[in-house]
Amino acid sequence: xxxxxxxxxxxxxxxxxxxxxxxxxxxxxxxxxxxxxxxxxxxxxxxxxxxxxxxxxxxxxxxx
Numbered sequence: 001x002x003x004x005x006x007x008x009x010x011x012x013x014x015x016x017x018x019x020x021x022x023x024x025x026x027x028x029x030x031x032x033x034x035x036x037x038x039x040x041x042x043x044x045x046x047x048x049x050x051x052x053x054x055x056x057x058x059x060x061x062x063x064x
Contacts (some may be wrong), residue, residue: 007032007039015059017043026062 010029017027027043030051034040041059044051 007034010041010056014046014062015041015043016062017054018058018060020058024060027059029059032056 010032013029014026015029016024018024026046028046029041030044031042032039033042033053039056040053041056042051042053043059
């Protein structure tokens with residue numbers, strides 16, 4: 001489990017979001033929260049608009 005200090009270190013990072021249907025796209029982490037024993041990240045797409053909360057397990061490293 002991430003601590004609050006560790007989670008705060010993710011804010012501002014760019015990660016890849018797996019949407020569950022085979023698409024992976026870059027997102028920027030704008031906030032973090034703990035919810036019922038899970039850690040969520042609020043993300044916004046790098047090339048688009050909007051934001052949503054996702055479980056941190058759905059985020060991966062950005063491929064170079």
